[in-house]
Amino acid sequence: MKKSLHTLLKLTNFEMERLSKFLFTLMGLTLLLNLVGYIYTPMQHMGKINEYITQNSATTQQALDAFGRFSFYDVTQTLWIAGPIAIGVSGLLLYSIFIWYREWFGKNTFAYRLLMLPVSRMSLFFSKFITIFIGIFTLIATQMLSLFIGHPIVSAIIESAYFNDIGLIASIQMNPLFLYLFPLDFSYFLMVNGVGIVVLLVLFTVILMERSYSFKGIAMGILYGIAALSLVLFPFFIPNLLNNQYILYDSELMIIEIVLIVAVGVLSIFTSHHLINKKITV
Amino acid sequence: MNKYVKLTSLFLLIALTFIGFSIYKAQASSPYSQMKVVTTEGKPEYIEPVDFFGYVSHSQNFSNSSTIEFDEGSFTYLQEKPFLKRMDHSFDPKLNNLVDNYRTFMRGKSRRPEQYTETDQHLIYAGSKTDVDWNSPFNNQMTISVLDKASDEEEAYSVTIGSDNAYNDIYATYIDYPTLTIFVNRSGVSDTSRNLVYTFDIENPTEALTEVVDLSGYLDKNETLSVSQLSDKTERYIPLKTVRQTVVSDYDFRTETSGYFAYDMQAQEVIEIPPFEEETLLFSDNDTIYVGKPLNESIELYEMNPDDKEMTLLGTLEMATPIMGQEDSSFYSDRFNQSVTILDGKLYTYGQEYVDEVSRPIFQITDVHTQETLFKGTVMPKDMTEAGYTTIEVMEYRLDPSRN
Structure with a gap:
């Protein structure tokens, strides 16, 4: 047990080393674009106010009536914040595919060496899986830290008369994007990450099917993905099948969903275990 | 150990940031304004049968709006309810x-x-x-x-x-x-x-x-039937009114009440109610039909004998504002008496009071026989600095007869 954990740690560290450059780039991009947003957005707002006051000889109150108060929430809604998140999510999604195929493509088939290692092949599977999740959580943590840095910057740029200091947490809580990314509501956070874990497990299984059976594996993978999605979506059709829209409470529907999502996750792990140990070819 | 430096650093970054964020979040004040019932007249216990769902918004920041529930005398924000409970809401x-x-x-x-x-x-x-x-x-x-x-x-x-x-x-x-x-x-x-x-x-x-x-x-052509919102559905008489719709333009129509009736559940017959010239309020409570005549800031309340339709003046009920008892804020065209109703001898009314940029509900409970105001009050944020920019609007209002 201890040995297999040590192996997993070593493989995860190895994968992390390979991911680090890409991850640090994403972290840097997040911080840089966020910083531009923290400076540019409030400056642009103050610029509009100053221009309005100069052109119309307006008072502070008139400017407030025209533009309203600016809050940190206004910055969190801009593309300077949402953009890096979208780049991070899509980047790591693509990396989830790349993390497997890089072993086969290139000058040497590194997969051969990896699969010949005298360790459980599932350690290889889990090391890649953990690496992706460390990447995801690192980007979330970076975004969190960035917001803590950005709040005082924004409040320093906007003159106090025009600033609506609703607080950092309130600004974050009001943005639906952060409701899913940050542990603001623990149930939502668990749900989103639970779905993310299972999607990644299904994706890994589909990749292993393709690696095991080639073209036939592509069809199998697509079918497996459709079957997993159908199974998870099935409960939503129960009311229609039973001709009664109120046969299940929404909370019960959610519990059934959670059970099915976990079942798909477990099934994907067992399928992947079988494929990586018995079927995969180098 | 040096070979694990990146993994360890990232793990520590994640752990410390999430722990720090959770502590900061726990210490930060709730983004939702804490509410209280403010009694201006009478006793606060009389508002206990009132249940409502309201919408709380801040004029300084409209995106910070939330749904609040008032039930059994206490307030709960929908967002603060447990996850699964929220799903069945x-x-x-x-x-x-x-x-x-x-x-x-x-x-x-x-x-x-x-x-x-x-x-x-x-x-x-x-x-x-x-x-x-x-x-x-x-x-x-x-x-x-x-x-x-x-x-x-x-x-x-x-x-x-x-x-x-x-x-x-x-x-x-x-x-x-x-x-x-x-x-x-x-x-x-x-x-x-x-x-x-x-x-x-x-x-x-x-x-x-x-x-x-x-x-x-x-019902004539272009008339629809509207039925009274009763809290206790065991009353003998069910107030009804016919509503005429007149098309004003392609996008708008005007509604006016064309007739008042009460359906007698025991005799299984419809009783026509003679209306007042201006506006008429029609209620039922237990075995009694009440007819109200809204005046400027009061309601003249009569008890009607269903046999000879004779009206007996019970008294004049003073209202907190002119709109109380006259405004029917029901969202549903087939129902009336949502904002004003009589339950077990008490007239329950609510309305919206507008002050500068904000509005808040006013509730009034009056004894129909003694005309005594049992409760008059409003809902406001506990933190009075928030009162100037916090609007509270009642969306759904019900009386729970079991708590009356």
Whole structure:
């Protein structure tokens, strides 16, 4: 047990080393674009106010009536914040595919060496899986830290008369994007990450099917993905099948969903275990 | 150990940031304004039967808006309720109470409060097939379910309504146990619409509902029927009014009340109510019909004898503002008396008070016999600095007769 954990740690560290450059780039991009947003957005707002006051000889109150108060929430809604998140999510999604195929493509088939290692092949599977999740959580943590840095910057740029200091947490809580990314509501956070874990497990299984059976594996993978999605979506059709829209409470529907999502996750792990140990070819 | 430096650093970054964020979040004040009931006259315990869902918004930041529930004298934000509880949430306070107390009985039944009625011993549901099976709009099938609250036993009856298939909109149900009275709007495939009153004897069930009155005869062309929102659906008289719709333009129409009636559940007949010249309020409570004449800041309240229609003046009830008792803020055209109703000898009213940029609800409870104001008050943020920019609007309002 201890040995297999040590192996997993070593493989995860190895994968992390390979991911680090890409991850640090994403972290840097997040911080840089966020910083531009923290400076540019409030400056642009103050610029509009100053221009309005100069052109119309307006008072502070008139400017407030025209533009309203600016809050940190206004910055969190801009593309300077949402953009890096979208780049991070899509980047790591693509990396989830790349993390497997890089072993086969290139000058040497590194997969051969990896699969010949005298360790459980599932350690290889889990090391890649953990690496992706460390990447995801690192980007979330970076975004969190960035917001803590950005709040005082924004409040320093906007003159106090025009600033609506609703607080950092309130600004974050009001943005639906952060409701899913940050542990603001623990149930939502668990749900989103639970779905993310299972999607990644299904994706890994589909990749292993393709690696095991080639073209036939592509069809199998697509079918497996459709079957997993159908199974998870099935409960939503129960009311229609039973001709009664109120046969299940929404909370019960959610519990059934959670059970099915976990079942798909477990099934994907067992399928992947079988494929990586018995079927995969180098 | 040096070879794990990146992994360890990232792990520490994640752990410390998440822990720090959680601590900061726990220490930060709630983004939702804490609310309190402010009593300006009378005693606060009189507001206990009032349940409502409200919408709280800040004029400084409209995106920070949230739904608040006032139930049994305390406030809860919808966002602060447990996750699974939030999923079963309904914006109707009565439905929430029914789901909380009779979860098994409520399964498979529609979520329209007007289809439920109860006595101390029974909870009764009347719903058409369409209410639960949205793919079957035209039929003549209905289910009546009766729950014995003491034994928790449910008795369900499948009955037919009319001889032909139609879209059956059950918009009110009342009980004079064992007789269940059901108001139905039946729309046929050919666009014909009839307002009918049916009865069903729970102790001697039949296979079909009994049609007792066709209310369509009381309605002219372009008139619709509106039924009073009653908190206690065991009252003998059900106030009704006919509403005429006049088209003003392609996008707008005007509504005006054209007639007032009360349906007597015991005699199974419709009583015409003579209206006042200006505006008329019509209520029922237990075995009494009340007719109100709204004045500027008061209501002149009369008790009407249903036999000779003679009105006896009970007194003049002073209202907190001119709008109280005169404004009908119901969102539903087929219902009235949402913001003003009489329950067990008390007149409950609410209205919105506008102060500068914000508005907040005012509640008033008055004894109809002594004209004494039992409660007058409003809802405000506990933190008075928030009062200047916090608006509280009542969305759904109900009285719980069991707490009266």
